[in-house]
Amino acid sequence: MTGPEIAVDRSSPVPLYFQVAEQFAAAIQRGELAPGDRLDSELQLADRLGLSRPTVRQAIQHLVDKGLIVRRRGVGTQVVRGEVRRGVELTSLHDDLARAGRQPSTSVLELATVACPVEVATALDVTAGSEVQHLRRLRFADGEPLAVMENWLPLHPVRLTLDALQARGLYAILRAAGIRVRGAQQRIGARAATGAEAQMLGERRGAPLLTMTRTAYDDHGRYVEHGAHIYRASRYSLEVTVAER
Protein backbone atom coordinates (compact mmCIF):
# COMPACT_ATOMS: atom_id res chain seq x y z
CA MET A 1 0.00 0.00 0.00
CA THR A 2 1.41 3.33 -1.03
CA GLY A 3 -1.66 5.53 -1.15
CA PRO A 4 -2.18 8.69 -3.17
CA GLU A 5 0.70 10.73 -4.45
CA ILE A 6 1.51 13.44 -1.98
CA ALA A 7 4.08 16.10 -2.61
CA VAL A 8 5.19 18.72 -0.13
CA ASP A 9 6.71 22.04 -1.00
CA ARG A 10 9.17 23.11 1.66
CA SER A 11 9.50 26.58 0.21
CA SER A 12 5.79 27.25 0.60
CA PRO A 13 4.59 29.32 3.53
CA VAL A 14 1.80 26.76 4.02
CA PRO A 15 2.71 24.47 6.93
CA LEU A 16 3.86 21.02 5.88
CA TYR A 17 1.29 19.22 8.01
CA PHE A 18 -1.44 21.27 6.37
CA GLN A 19 -0.22 20.51 2.88
CA VAL A 20 -0.30 16.82 3.67
CA ALA A 21 -3.74 16.97 5.31
CA GLU A 22 -5.22 18.85 2.38
CA GLN A 23 -3.88 16.43 -0.17
CA PHE A 24 -5.25 13.47 1.72
CA ALA A 25 -8.62 15.17 2.10
CA ALA A 26 -8.65 15.87 -1.64
CA ALA A 27 -7.79 12.24 -2.43
CA ILE A 28 -10.65 11.09 -0.21
CA GLN A 29 -13.08 13.45 -1.86
CA ARG A 30 -11.95 12.40 -5.30
CA GLY A 31 -12.73 8.82 -4.30
CA GLU A 32 -9.12 7.80 -4.77
CA LEU A 33 -9.25 6.69 -1.18
CA ALA A 34 -12.56 4.92 -0.63
CA PRO A 35 -14.35 4.45 2.68
CA GLY A 36 -12.70 1.56 4.53
CA ASP A 37 -9.35 2.00 2.76
CA ARG A 38 -6.28 1.97 4.93
CA LEU A 39 -3.73 4.74 4.95
CA ASP A 40 -0.03 4.05 5.26
CA SER A 41 1.25 3.98 8.80
CA GLU A 42 2.77 7.09 10.30
CA LEU A 43 6.26 5.71 9.96
CA GLN A 44 5.76 4.74 6.33
CA LEU A 45 4.32 8.16 5.55
CA ALA A 46 7.10 9.96 7.35
CA ASP A 47 9.62 7.98 5.38
CA ARG A 48 7.87 8.37 2.05
CA LEU A 49 7.28 12.11 2.41
CA GLY A 50 10.59 12.91 4.02
CA LEU A 51 8.93 14.33 7.11
CA SER A 52 9.23 13.58 10.78
CA ARG A 53 6.63 11.42 12.45
CA PRO A 54 5.15 14.23 14.62
CA THR A 55 4.53 16.31 11.51
CA VAL A 56 2.79 13.45 9.73
CA ARG A 57 0.87 12.77 12.88
CA GLN A 58 -0.32 16.37 13.06
CA ALA A 59 -1.61 16.13 9.51
CA ILE A 60 -3.51 12.94 10.20
CA GLN A 61 -4.96 14.26 13.45
CA HIS A 62 -6.32 17.17 11.45
CA LEU A 63 -8.31 14.73 9.32
CA VAL A 64 -9.56 12.85 12.37
CA ASP A 65 -10.91 16.09 13.80
CA LYS A 66 -12.75 16.74 10.57
CA GLY A 67 -14.33 13.30 10.79
CA LEU A 68 -12.75 12.04 7.59
CA ILE A 69 -10.74 9.16 9.04
CA VAL A 70 -10.60 6.93 12.07
CA ARG A 71 -7.57 5.53 13.85
CA ARG A 72 -7.10 2.48 16.02
CA ARG A 73 -4.02 1.67 17.98
CA GLY A 74 -2.47 -1.56 16.91
CA VAL A 75 -4.45 -1.57 13.70
CA GLY A 76 -4.07 1.47 11.54
CA THR A 77 -5.85 4.38 9.95
CA GLN A 78 -8.95 4.05 7.79
CA VAL A 79 -11.14 6.31 5.72
CA VAL A 80 -14.61 6.86 7.11
CA ARG A 81 -16.43 8.32 4.18
CA GLY A 82 -15.90 9.92 0.83
CA GLU A 83 -18.58 12.50 0.76
CA VAL A 84 -17.57 15.50 2.75
CA ARG A 85 -20.38 17.67 3.91
CA ARG A 86 -19.67 21.08 5.28
CA GLY A 87 -20.67 21.45 8.88
CA VAL A 88 -21.63 24.37 11.03
CA GLU A 89 -18.51 26.45 10.95
CA LEU A 90 -17.60 30.03 11.46
CA THR A 91 -19.05 31.14 8.21
CA SER A 92 -21.70 33.67 7.45
CA LEU A 93 -24.91 32.80 5.68
CA HIS A 94 -23.68 34.95 2.82
CA ASP A 95 -20.63 32.76 2.28
CA ASP A 96 -22.59 29.55 2.75
CA LEU A 97 -25.04 30.50 0.05
CA ALA A 98 -22.38 31.69 -2.33
CA ARG A 99 -20.52 28.42 -1.90
CA ALA A 100 -23.69 26.48 -2.64
CA GLY A 101 -24.05 28.39 -5.88
CA ARG A 102 -27.04 30.39 -4.75
CA GLN A 103 -27.37 34.11 -5.07
CA PRO A 104 -27.43 35.84 -1.68
CA SER A 105 -28.95 39.25 -1.18
CA THR A 106 -29.82 41.32 1.82
CA SER A 107 -32.31 43.93 2.84
CA VAL A 108 -31.26 45.87 5.92
CA LEU A 109 -34.34 46.54 8.04
CA GLU A 110 -32.61 48.35 10.84
CA LEU A 111 -29.19 49.72 11.68
CA ALA A 112 -28.74 51.84 14.75
CA THR A 113 -26.92 52.34 18.00
CA VAL A 114 -29.13 51.32 20.89
CA ALA A 115 -29.04 50.61 24.59
CA CYS A 116 -28.19 46.98 25.07
CA PRO A 117 -31.09 44.75 26.17
CA VAL A 118 -30.46 42.62 29.24
CA GLU A 119 -30.43 39.21 27.56
CA VAL A 120 -27.95 40.43 24.97
CA ALA A 121 -25.81 42.12 27.61
CA THR A 122 -25.46 38.79 29.40
CA ALA A 123 -24.39 37.04 26.25
CA LEU A 124 -21.91 39.73 25.20
CA ASP A 125 -20.66 40.26 28.75
CA VAL A 126 -21.26 44.02 28.70
CA THR A 127 -23.30 46.08 31.15
CA ALA A 128 -26.98 46.26 30.29
CA GLY A 129 -28.00 49.59 28.79
CA SER A 130 -24.56 50.36 27.37
CA GLU A 131 -24.45 51.35 23.75
CA VAL A 132 -24.28 48.62 21.14
CA GLN A 133 -24.85 48.50 17.42
CA HIS A 134 -28.04 46.74 16.48
CA LEU A 135 -29.02 45.49 13.05
CA ARG A 136 -31.79 43.50 11.55
CA ARG A 137 -31.61 42.03 8.09
CA LEU A 138 -33.91 40.10 5.83
CA ARG A 139 -31.85 37.65 3.84
CA PHE A 140 -32.70 36.21 0.44
CA ALA A 141 -31.43 33.30 -1.60
CA ASP A 142 -32.07 33.55 -5.33
CA GLY A 143 -34.55 36.31 -4.60
CA GLU A 144 -36.60 34.29 -2.15
CA PRO A 145 -36.76 35.25 1.52
CA LEU A 146 -34.85 32.81 3.68
CA ALA A 147 -34.12 34.27 7.07
CA VAL A 148 -34.45 37.21 9.40
CA MET A 149 -31.25 37.90 11.28
CA GLU A 150 -30.87 40.21 14.22
CA ASN A 151 -27.44 41.08 15.53
CA TRP A 152 -25.90 43.10 18.32
CA LEU A 153 -22.27 44.24 18.35
CA PRO A 154 -20.36 46.04 21.09
CA LEU A 155 -18.98 49.39 19.95
CA HIS A 156 -16.00 48.46 17.88
CA PRO A 157 -13.79 50.39 15.56
CA VAL A 158 -16.03 48.76 12.97
CA ARG A 159 -18.35 51.10 11.16
CA LEU A 160 -21.28 49.16 9.78
CA THR A 161 -22.87 50.78 6.77
CA LEU A 162 -25.91 49.89 4.72
CA ASP A 163 -23.88 49.50 1.55
CA ALA A 164 -21.38 47.15 3.09
CA LEU A 165 -24.05 45.03 4.72
CA GLN A 166 -25.97 44.63 1.52
CA ALA A 167 -22.93 43.55 -0.42
CA ARG A 168 -20.83 41.46 1.89
CA GLY A 169 -22.29 39.84 4.96
CA LEU A 170 -21.37 40.69 8.52
CA TYR A 171 -18.47 38.32 9.00
CA ALA A 172 -16.69 39.53 5.90
CA ILE A 173 -16.93 43.07 7.20
CA LEU A 174 -15.54 42.06 10.57
CA ARG A 175 -12.71 40.19 8.90
CA ALA A 176 -11.84 43.18 6.74
CA ALA A 177 -11.71 45.29 9.89
CA GLY A 178 -9.05 43.00 11.31
CA ILE A 179 -11.37 41.15 13.67
CA ARG A 180 -10.68 37.46 13.57
CA VAL A 181 -13.60 35.40 14.78
CA ARG A 182 -12.21 32.35 16.49
CA GLY A 183 -15.19 30.55 17.95
CA ALA A 184 -18.84 30.71 18.88
CA GLN A 185 -21.49 29.17 21.03
CA GLN A 186 -24.72 28.38 19.27
CA ARG A 187 -28.13 27.27 20.40
CA ILE A 188 -30.44 25.74 17.85
CA GLY A 189 -34.17 25.32 18.28
CA ALA A 190 -37.50 25.75 16.56
CA ARG A 191 -40.72 27.67 17.03
CA ALA A 192 -43.79 28.85 15.20
CA ALA A 193 -43.71 32.02 13.12
CA THR A 194 -45.55 35.08 14.36
CA GLY A 195 -47.76 36.92 11.91
CA ALA A 196 -45.15 39.55 11.20
CA GLU A 197 -42.39 37.01 10.73
CA ALA A 198 -44.54 34.91 8.45
CA GLN A 199 -45.30 37.89 6.29
CA MET A 200 -41.66 38.83 5.89
CA LEU A 201 -40.63 35.30 5.05
CA GLY A 202 -43.51 34.41 2.79
CA GLU A 203 -44.81 31.72 5.11
CA ARG A 204 -48.07 31.25 6.93
CA ARG A 205 -48.53 32.34 10.51
CA GLY A 206 -47.55 29.40 12.72
CA ALA A 207 -45.21 27.92 10.13
CA PRO A 208 -42.21 26.16 11.69
CA LEU A 209 -39.03 28.21 11.92
CA LEU A 210 -35.53 27.04 12.69
CA THR A 211 -33.98 29.34 15.27
CA MET A 212 -30.37 29.93 16.10
CA THR A 213 -28.73 32.21 18.59
CA ARG A 214 -25.02 32.64 18.37
CA THR A 215 -22.39 34.44 20.39
CA ALA A 216 -19.04 34.75 18.68
CA TYR A 217 -15.68 35.64 20.17
CA ASP A 218 -12.44 36.81 18.59
CA ASP A 219 -8.70 36.49 18.96
CA HIS A 220 -8.71 38.23 22.29
CA GLY A 221 -11.50 36.10 23.73
CA ARG A 222 -13.76 39.15 23.51
CA TYR A 223 -17.32 38.70 22.42
CA VAL A 224 -17.76 40.50 19.14
CA GLU A 225 -21.27 39.61 18.09
CA HIS A 226 -24.51 38.17 19.34
CA GLY A 227 -27.14 37.08 16.88
CA ALA A 228 -30.68 35.80 17.01
CA HIS A 229 -31.72 34.31 13.70
CA ILE A 230 -34.79 32.67 12.30
CA TYR A 231 -34.82 30.55 9.16
CA ARG A 232 -37.64 29.17 7.08
CA ALA A 233 -37.57 25.52 8.05
CA SER A 234 -38.91 24.60 4.64
CA ARG A 235 -35.81 26.02 2.97
CA TYR A 236 -32.97 25.66 5.40
CA SER A 237 -31.29 23.20 7.71
CA LEU A 238 -27.96 22.95 9.47
CA GLU A 239 -25.26 20.34 9.35
CA VAL A 240 -22.97 19.42 12.18
CA THR A 241 -20.11 16.96 12.15
CA VAL A 242 -18.89 15.62 15.45
CA ALA A 243 -15.66 13.69 15.89
CA GLU A 244 -13.95 12.52 19.01
CA ARG A 245 -10.25 13.04 19.38
Added chain:
Amino acid sequence: MTGPEIAVDRSSPVPLYFQVAEQFAAAIQRGELAPGDRLDSELQLADRLGLSRPTVRQAIQHLVDKGLIVRRRGVGTQVVRGEVRRGVELTSLHDDLARAGRQPSTSVLELATVACPVEVATALDVTAGSEVQHLRRLRFADGEPLAVMENWLPLHPVRLTLDALQARGLYAILRAAGIRVRGAQQRIGARAATGAEAQMLGERRGAPLLTMTRTAYDDHGRYVEHGAHIYRASRYSLEVTVAER
Protein backbone atom coordinates in the same frame (compact mmCIF):
# COMPACT_ATOMS: atom_id res chain seq x y z
CA MET B 1 1.31 35.29 37.12
CA THR B 2 1.40 31.73 38.28
CA GLY B 3 -2.13 30.56 37.65
CA PRO B 4 -4.04 27.80 39.38
CA GLU B 5 -2.28 25.02 41.20
CA ILE B 6 -1.84 22.11 38.88
CA ALA B 7 -0.41 18.80 39.99
CA VAL B 8 0.33 15.89 37.72
CA ASP B 9 0.52 12.27 38.78
CA ARG B 10 3.03 10.41 36.70
CA SER B 11 1.95 7.06 38.06
CA SER B 12 -1.60 7.57 36.83
CA PRO B 13 -2.69 5.89 33.61
CA VAL B 14 -4.39 9.16 32.63
CA PRO B 15 -2.19 10.96 30.08
CA LEU B 16 -0.30 13.91 31.48
CA TYR B 17 -1.64 16.33 28.90
CA PHE B 18 -5.16 15.29 29.80
CA GLN B 19 -4.57 15.76 33.52
CA VAL B 20 -3.32 19.27 32.85
CA ALA B 21 -6.17 20.13 30.50
CA GLU B 22 -8.78 18.91 32.95
CA GLN B 23 -7.35 20.88 35.83
CA PHE B 24 -7.27 24.06 33.79
CA ALA B 25 -10.83 23.47 32.61
CA ALA B 26 -11.91 22.96 36.22
CA ALA B 27 -10.16 26.16 37.30
CA ILE B 28 -11.95 28.06 34.56
CA GLN B 29 -15.30 26.63 35.51
CA ARG B 30 -14.70 27.40 39.17
CA GLY B 31 -14.08 30.99 38.17
CA GLU B 32 -10.53 30.86 39.47
CA LEU B 33 -9.50 31.85 35.97
CA ALA B 34 -11.88 34.53 34.77
CA PRO B 35 -12.66 35.40 31.15
CA GLY B 36 -9.83 37.56 29.84
CA ASP B 37 -7.26 36.17 32.27
CA ARG B 38 -3.94 35.17 30.81
CA LEU B 39 -2.43 31.74 31.28
CA ASP B 40 1.26 31.23 31.81
CA SER B 41 3.25 30.78 28.63
CA GLU B 42 4.01 27.31 27.41
CA LEU B 43 7.60 27.57 28.56
CA GLN B 44 6.62 28.76 32.02
CA LEU B 45 4.07 25.99 32.35
CA ALA B 46 6.47 23.34 31.16
CA ASP B 47 8.99 24.52 33.70
CA ARG B 48 6.49 24.82 36.54
CA LEU B 49 4.89 21.43 35.94
CA GLY B 50 8.05 19.58 35.07
CA LEU B 51 6.74 18.65 31.64
CA SER B 52 8.08 19.13 28.17
CA ARG B 53 6.73 21.91 26.03
CA PRO B 54 4.96 19.63 23.50
CA THR B 55 3.05 17.97 26.32
CA VAL B 56 1.95 21.30 27.75
CA ARG B 57 1.06 22.42 24.28
CA GLN B 58 -1.10 19.36 23.72
CA ALA B 59 -2.99 20.11 26.92
CA ILE B 60 -3.62 23.71 25.91
CA GLN B 61 -4.65 22.77 22.39
CA HIS B 62 -7.26 20.52 23.92
CA LEU B 63 -8.81 23.53 25.65
CA VAL B 64 -8.69 25.59 22.46
CA ASP B 65 -10.62 22.86 20.66
CA LYS B 66 -13.26 22.96 23.37
CA GLY B 67 -13.58 26.70 22.93
CA LEU B 68 -12.44 27.52 26.45
CA ILE B 69 -9.38 29.58 25.58
CA VAL B 70 -7.88 31.57 22.74
CA ARG B 71 -4.26 31.86 21.71
CA ARG B 72 -2.40 34.54 19.80
CA ARG B 73 1.13 34.28 18.59
CA GLY B 74 3.34 36.91 20.10
CA VAL B 75 0.81 37.66 22.80
CA GLY B 76 -0.30 34.72 24.89
CA THR B 77 -3.19 32.58 25.94
CA GLN B 78 -6.42 33.92 27.39
CA VAL B 79 -9.61 32.52 28.84
CA VAL B 80 -12.68 33.03 26.70
CA ARG B 81 -15.48 32.31 29.09
CA GLY B 82 -16.21 30.76 32.42
CA GLU B 83 -19.50 29.10 31.83
CA VAL B 84 -19.02 25.90 29.94
CA ARG B 85 -22.05 24.68 28.15
CA ARG B 86 -22.16 21.18 26.88
CA GLY B 87 -22.39 21.03 23.14
CA VAL B 88 -23.70 18.53 20.68
CA GLU B 89 -21.45 15.60 21.42
CA LEU B 90 -21.61 11.90 21.04
CA THR B 91 -24.04 11.43 23.87
CA SER B 92 -27.44 9.89 23.93
CA LEU B 93 -30.52 11.79 24.96
CA HIS B 94 -30.69 9.48 27.96
CA ASP B 95 -27.32 10.63 29.24
CA ASP B 96 -28.02 14.27 28.44
CA LEU B 97 -31.19 14.24 30.48
CA ALA B 98 -29.62 12.37 33.37
CA ARG B 99 -26.80 14.88 33.48
CA ALA B 100 -29.27 17.74 33.56
CA GLY B 101 -30.92 16.17 36.57
CA ARG B 102 -34.05 15.16 34.73
CA GLN B 103 -35.56 11.71 34.86
CA PRO B 104 -35.42 9.98 31.48
CA SER B 105 -37.77 7.18 30.57
CA THR B 106 -38.53 5.37 27.37
CA SER B 107 -41.41 3.59 25.75
CA VAL B 108 -40.35 1.30 22.93
CA LEU B 109 -42.93 1.54 20.17
CA GLU B 110 -41.28 -0.84 17.78
CA LEU B 111 -38.34 -3.23 17.69
CA ALA B 112 -37.91 -5.53 14.74
CA THR B 113 -35.67 -6.69 11.96
CA VAL B 114 -36.75 -5.17 8.69
CA ALA B 115 -35.64 -4.68 5.11
CA CYS B 116 -33.60 -1.51 4.95
CA PRO B 117 -35.36 1.46 3.30
CA VAL B 118 -33.45 3.15 0.50
CA GLU B 119 -32.73 6.46 2.24
CA VAL B 120 -31.38 4.64 5.27
CA ALA B 121 -29.35 2.27 3.14
CA THR B 122 -27.61 5.25 1.55
CA ALA B 123 -26.76 6.73 4.92
CA LEU B 124 -25.55 3.46 6.43
CA ASP B 125 -23.77 2.41 3.24
CA VAL B 126 -25.48 -0.99 3.05
CA THR B 127 -27.46 -2.42 0.15
CA ALA B 128 -31.12 -1.44 0.14
CA GLY B 129 -33.41 -4.20 1.28
CA SER B 130 -30.79 -5.94 3.40
CA GLU B 131 -31.80 -6.76 6.94
CA VAL B 132 -31.38 -4.10 9.60
CA GLN B 133 -32.69 -3.65 13.10
CA HIS B 134 -35.31 -0.95 13.38
CA LEU B 135 -36.60 0.69 16.51
CA ARG B 136 -38.86 3.51 17.40
CA ARG B 137 -39.02 4.99 20.85
CA LEU B 138 -41.06 7.61 22.60
CA ARG B 139 -38.83 9.37 25.09
CA PHE B 140 -39.95 11.17 28.23
CA ALA B 141 -38.30 13.60 30.61
CA ASP B 142 -39.80 13.71 34.08
CA GLY B 143 -42.81 11.82 32.75
CA GLU B 144 -43.53 14.28 29.94
CA PRO B 145 -43.15 13.26 26.31
CA LEU B 146 -40.14 14.92 24.70
CA ALA B 147 -39.17 13.16 21.50
CA VAL B 148 -39.87 10.37 19.08
CA MET B 149 -36.71 8.67 17.94
CA GLU B 150 -36.42 6.22 15.10
CA ASN B 151 -33.20 4.28 14.57
CA TRP B 152 -31.80 1.76 12.15
CA LEU B 153 -28.79 -0.43 12.88
CA PRO B 154 -26.99 -2.84 10.59
CA LEU B 155 -26.97 -6.40 11.94
CA HIS B 156 -24.37 -6.34 14.63
CA PRO B 157 -23.46 -8.79 17.32
CA VAL B 158 -25.58 -6.42 19.39
CA ARG B 159 -28.88 -7.84 20.56
CA LEU B 160 -31.27 -5.04 21.33
CA THR B 161 -33.93 -5.96 23.86
CA LEU B 162 -36.92 -4.10 25.20
CA ASP B 163 -35.64 -4.21 28.75
CA ALA B 164 -32.24 -2.82 27.88
CA LEU B 165 -33.69 -0.03 25.74
CA GLN B 166 -36.06 1.05 28.46
CA ALA B 167 -33.33 1.23 31.05
CA ARG B 168 -30.24 2.48 29.34
CA GLY B 169 -30.39 4.33 26.08
CA LEU B 170 -29.02 3.11 22.79
CA TYR B 171 -25.51 4.44 23.03
CA ALA B 172 -24.90 2.87 26.42
CA ILE B 173 -25.96 -0.48 24.98
CA LEU B 174 -23.60 -0.10 22.05
CA ARG B 175 -20.77 0.88 24.34
CA ALA B 176 -21.38 -2.12 26.56
CA ALA B 177 -21.22 -4.31 23.45
CA GLY B 178 -17.74 -3.00 22.73
CA ILE B 179 -18.78 -0.64 19.96
CA ARG B 180 -17.01 2.66 20.31
CA VAL B 181 -18.81 5.46 18.53
CA ARG B 182 -16.22 7.87 17.24
CA GLY B 183 -18.11 10.40 15.23
CA ALA B 184 -21.33 11.36 13.50
CA GLN B 185 -22.83 13.55 10.85
CA GLN B 186 -25.96 15.38 11.87
CA ARG B 187 -28.54 17.44 10.06
CA ILE B 188 -30.75 19.72 12.09
CA GLY B 189 -33.97 21.24 10.86
CA ALA B 190 -37.56 21.94 11.79
CA ARG B 191 -41.03 21.09 10.55
CA ALA B 192 -44.63 20.98 11.61
CA ALA B 193 -46.02 18.02 13.54
CA THR B 194 -48.40 15.63 11.84
CA GLY B 195 -51.56 14.66 13.67
CA ALA B 196 -50.11 11.37 14.87
CA GLU B 197 -46.87 12.96 16.02
CA ALA B 198 -48.71 15.70 17.82
CA GLN B 199 -50.83 13.19 19.68
CA MET B 200 -47.83 11.19 20.83
CA LEU B 201 -45.96 14.27 22.01
CA GLY B 202 -48.87 16.08 23.58
CA GLU B 203 -48.70 18.95 21.14
CA ARG B 204 -51.19 20.32 18.65
CA ARG B 205 -51.14 19.30 15.03
CA GLY B 206 -48.84 21.69 13.19
CA ALA B 207 -46.80 22.48 16.26
CA PRO B 208 -43.12 23.18 15.47
CA LEU B 209 -40.76 20.24 15.90
CA LEU B 210 -37.00 20.24 15.93
CA THR B 211 -35.70 17.47 13.70
CA MET B 212 -32.35 15.78 13.67
CA THR B 213 -31.00 13.00 11.54
CA ARG B 214 -27.75 11.44 12.57
CA THR B 215 -25.42 8.83 11.12
CA ALA B 216 -22.80 7.58 13.55
CA TYR B 217 -19.65 5.62 12.82
CA ASP B 218 -17.35 3.60 15.04
CA ASP B 219 -13.72 2.75 15.52
CA HIS B 220 -13.53 0.90 12.25
CA GLY B 221 -15.14 3.69 10.27
CA ARG B 222 -18.23 1.54 9.89
CA TYR B 223 -21.60 3.14 10.19
CA VAL B 224 -23.29 1.70 13.24
CA GLU B 225 -26.49 3.67 13.51
CA HIS B 226 -28.77 5.99 11.59
CA GLY B 227 -31.41 7.95 13.43
CA ALA B 228 -34.28 10.25 12.55
CA HIS B 229 -35.50 12.12 15.60
CA ILE B 230 -38.16 14.69 16.33
CA TYR B 231 -38.21 16.83 19.44
CA ARG B 232 -40.87 19.08 20.89
CA ALA B 233 -39.44 22.47 20.08
CA SER B 234 -41.17 23.90 23.14
CA ARG B 235 -39.08 21.69 25.42
CA TYR B 236 -35.81 21.05 23.67
CA SER B 237 -32.98 22.77 21.87
CA LEU B 238 -29.44 21.89 20.87
CA GLU B 239 -26.15 23.53 21.69
CA VAL B 240 -23.13 23.60 19.48
CA THR B 241 -19.74 25.04 20.23
CA VAL B 242 -17.45 25.85 17.34
CA ALA B 243 -13.76 26.67 17.68
CA GLU B 244 -11.10 27.20 15.09
CA ARG B 245 -7.63 25.88 15.60
Added chain:
DNA sequence: CAGTGGTCTAGACCACCAG
Protein backbone atom coordinates in the same frame (compact mmCIF):
# COMPACT_ATOMS: atom_id res chain seq x y z
C1' DC C 1 13.72 44.23 21.35
C1' DA C 2 12.23 40.20 24.26
C1' DG C 3 8.63 37.05 24.62
C1' DT C 4 4.91 34.53 22.62
C1' DG C 5 2.85 30.75 20.09
C1' DG C 6 3.45 27.93 15.42
C1' DT C 7 6.06 24.59 13.29
C1' DC C 8 9.44 20.95 12.84
C1' DT C 9 12.88 17.37 14.05
C1' DA C 10 14.75 12.75 15.92
C1' DG C 11 14.55 10.11 18.88
C1' DA C 12 12.05 7.01 22.99
C1' DC C 13 8.80 3.83 25.52
C1' DC C 14 4.35 2.01 25.92
C1' DA C 15 -0.54 -0.21 25.22
C1' DC C 16 -2.96 -2.37 22.07
C1' DC C 17 -4.23 -5.50 18.27
C1' DA C 18 -3.89 -9.03 14.67
C1' DG C 19 -1.77 -12.98 12.98
Added chain:
DNA sequence: TGGTGGTCTAGACCACTGT
Protein backbone atom coordinates in the same frame (compact mmCIF):
# COMPACT_ATOMS: atom_id res chain seq x y z
C1' DT D 1 5.49 -11.36 18.08
C1' DG D 2 5.70 -7.44 15.04
C1' DG D 3 3.49 -3.42 13.76
C1' DT D 4 0.27 0.18 14.98
C1' DG D 5 -1.03 4.46 17.07
C1' DG D 6 -0.69 7.13 21.86
C1' DT D 7 2.28 9.54 24.63
C1' DC D 8 6.44 12.01 25.99
C1' DT D 9 10.98 14.25 25.72
C1' DA D 10 14.58 17.92 24.49
C1' DG D 11 15.88 20.41 21.68
C1' DA D 12 15.48 24.00 17.23
C1' DC D 13 14.10 27.92 14.12
C1' DC D 14 10.62 31.03 12.76
C1' DA D 15 6.62 34.65 12.52
C1' DC D 16 4.31 37.54 14.98
C1' DT D 17 3.21 40.90 18.78
C1' DG D 18 3.71 44.68 21.93
C1' DT D 19 6.94 48.07 23.88
